[in-house]
Amino acid sequence: MRAGDQAAYAVLVARYRARLGRYAVHMLGDRDDAEEALQDAFVRAYRSISRCRDDARFGAWLFGILVNRCRTAGRRAARRQRMFVRDDVSLARAAAAEPPEAPDWDITVRRALDRLVPALREAFLLKHVEELEYDEMAQLTGAKVSALKMRVMRAREQLRALLSEVERV
Amino acid sequence: MFEHDDDALNRMIDRLREPVEMDPRLDTRVMARVAAPGFGARAALVWEWLRRPRAVAISPIAGLGLAAAAAVLIWVLPTHTSQPPSLPATDITPVQFVVVAPGAESVSLVGDFNDWDARLTPMRAERDGRLWTVTIPLPAGRHRYAFLVNGARWLADPSAPRAPDDFGTPSSVVTVGG
Amino acid sequence: MTIVHRVATLALAAALFLTGVARAQDPRLVHRLDSSTTAAVGELLDSARTAGLPVEPLVQRALEGAAKHAEPDRIVAAVRRLAGELGVARAALGRESSPAELDAGASALRAGVRPEDLTLLRQRRTQSLTVALAALTDLVVGGVPPDSAASAVLALAARARDDQIADFRRAVERDIALGATPAAAAAVRVDATLHEATNAAANPNTPRKP
Numbered sequence: 001m002r003a004g005d006q007a008a009y010a011v012l013v014a015r016y017r018a019r020l021g022r023y024a025v026h027m028l029g030d031r032d033d034a035e036e037a038l039q040d041a042f043v044r045a046y047r048s049i050s051r052c053r054d055d056a057r058f059g060a061w062l063f064g065i066l067v068n069r070c071r072t073a074g075r076r077a078a079r080r081q082r083m084f085v086r087d088d089v090s091l092a093r094a095a096a097a098e099p100p101e102a103p104d105w106d107i108t109v110r111r112a113l114d115r116l117v118p119a120l121r122e123a124f125l126l127k128h129v130e131e132l133e134y135d136e137m138a139q140l141t142g143a144k145v146s147a148l149k150m151r152v153m154r155a156r157e158q159l160r161a162l163l164s165e166v167e168r169v
Numbered sequence: 170m171f172e173h174d175d176d177a178l179n180r181m182i183d184r185l186r187e188p189v190e191m192d193p194r195l196d197t198r199v200m201a202r203v204a205a206p207g208f209g210a211r212a213a214l215v216w217e218w219l220r221r222p223r224a225v226a227i228s229p230i231a232g233l234g235l236a237a238a239a240a241v242l243i244w245v246l247p248t249h250t251s252q253p254p255s256l257p258a259t260d261i262t263p264v265q266f267v268v269v270a271p272g273a274e275s276v277s278l279v280g281d282f283n284d285w286d287a288r289l290t291p292m293r294a295e296r297d298g299r300l301w302t303v304t305i306p307l308p309a310g311r312h313r314y315a316f317l318v319n320g321a322r323w324l325a326d327p328s329a330p331r332a333p334d335d336f337g338t339p340s341s342v343v344t345v346g347g
Numbered sequence: 348m349t350i351v352h353r354v355a356t357l358a359l360a361a362a363l364f365l366t367g368v369a370r371a372q373d374p375r376l377v378h379r380l381d382s383s384t385t386a387a388v389g390e391l392l393d394s395a396r397t398a399g400l401p402v403e404p405l406v407q408r409a410l411e412g413a414a415k416h417a418e419p420d421r422i423v424a425a426v427r428r429l430a431g432e433l434g435v436a437r438a439a440l441g442r443e444s445s446p447a448e449l450d451a452g453a454s455a456l457r458a459g460v461r462p463e464d465l466t467l468l469r470q471r472r473t474q475s476l477t478v479a480l481a482a483l484t485d486l487v488v489g490g491v492p493p494d495s496a497a498s499a500v501l502a503l504a505a506r507a508r509d510d511q512i513a514d515f516r517r518a519v520e521r522d523i524a525l526g527a528t529p530a531a532a533a534a535v536r537v538d539a540t541l542h543e544a545t546n547a548a549a550n551p552n553t554p555r556k557p
Binding site for chain 2: 375404407408410411412413414415417421422424425428447450451454457458477478481482484485488489513516520521522525526527
């Protein structure tokens with residue numbers, strides 16, 4: 001590919017980075033994982049651009065790739081956490097993972113999101129944070145609209161319960 | 170209480186909607202991988218596919234709040250490029266315009282800087298046929314412009330601020346300087 | 348010059364005056380518009396010139412209309428409107444304003460910024476106002492209420508450089524695209540930019556961002 005093509009793609013990456021980054025960070029709960037998923041998504045999009053139908057919206061299609069990358073990354077992270085390694089390094093890292101100065105509300109929000117199973121978290125974020133329509137979500141996730149509505153409803157119920165728990169403490 | 174629970178939920182949603190800054194070095198990492206030699210062979214197949222004629226379809230992402238795949242990149246010439254010393258380099262800035270227009274036969278950049286003459290600044294299709302670009306030097310100030318696709322259809326730059334519409338067709342604005 | 352030559356020159360000038368073509372028309376307009384539209388726009392250009400307003404933005408507006416095959420009435424109306432806005436901008440920004448400043452000022456007025464805020468900006472900022480006015484306009488077009496946008500840019504006017512104001516505008520626009528309310532985005536970014544501008548002033552050797 002000529003240098004000009006890459007320069008043009010770099011412009012697109014810069015443009016979409018922040019927008020897609022928000023979803024990845026909230027979905028995965030870890031900034032490093034989110035950056036990795038985002039990188040993967042951009043690289044895959046470049047590689048498979050032929051699969052972007054010409055009447056599809058480029059940004060939405062790119063977002064769909066990211067949603068998939070986050071699913072894969074999420075599964076990997078879950079396996080990592082199950083490997084229970086007690087050593088000084090990982091304990092220190094675990095302690096450092098939550099910076100002491102993070103405001104309580106942010107920690108609450110993060111923990112509440114983490115308590116949702118990935119499918120519910122994904123649906124909740126796409127609907128309420130990314131503000132997609134259900135049809136768009138169906139295209140991105142491959143799930144049916146009815147299933148997505150159910151997931152969003154369940155996510156809201158669980159979050160409401162989790163949040164009111166916190167406030168009663 | 171039901172309302173109370175929803176308040177907390179809405180607060181949570183508001184917090185989550187706030188912008189998240191991502192490391193701009195991510196762009197460099199992506200481009201390093203994209204530029205790797207292994208891409209060559211597969212890329213050739215992709216270009217073939219994209220060169221087939223098809224209807225022009227340009228649509229912004231609805232609901233995602235961002236315009237589709239068009240960007241204006243403004244940068245200043247680095248001071249070490251070879252320029253005739255007599256030119257006041259700071260007065261003129263190269264500006265790159267990029268637009269996605271798959272299958273278009275021609276795209277022109279038209280605006281205040283070229284007397285709205287569509288013949289003066291044709292854009293170049295990158296080999297994939299989807300991205301059209303051109304870089305032109307612009308003086309400081311505000312410039313109105315739009316893209317003209319196939320000599321017939323006016324397209325504003327989805328990612329640039331809109332210009333007020335005097336003629337029933339969309340235009341955009343780029344500000345150069347500073 | 349011989350007397351004959353002089354009389355001939357005067358006669359020619361009179362003839363031109365009488366036919367209403369006191370100045371040569373801009374060839375760009377002549378080639379792109381029909382003759383009656385060229386004449387109507389030409390009159391507006393002459394008035395603007397007499398009033399000390401920049402003519403080039405008016406020519407460009409007419410050319411834009413021509414390129415877009417707009418109705419002649421619409422072209423003339425657009426040029427007249429812009430001429431009016433340039434006049435108000437000049438009154439607000441001062442007679443010494445550059446054409447670029449007046450053009451940017453006219454855009455700001457069109458977007459809904461009050462003339463008083465343009466005058467305030469002129470009072471607070473010693474360097475060219477073009478970039479600040481453009482940023483102000485783009486903020487309003489992007490959704491920031493005019494008074495919030497004006498407050499923000501006025502707050503930055505005395506201390507921030509042009510590039511910092513441009514960065515500020517881009518940052519606010521990004522925040523809005525990501526879901527922040529426009530007024531809040533402007534308020535937050537003003538603080539950050541002021542902080543940066545103050546630091547830069549204190550440390551003039553810090554390299555500027557590429």
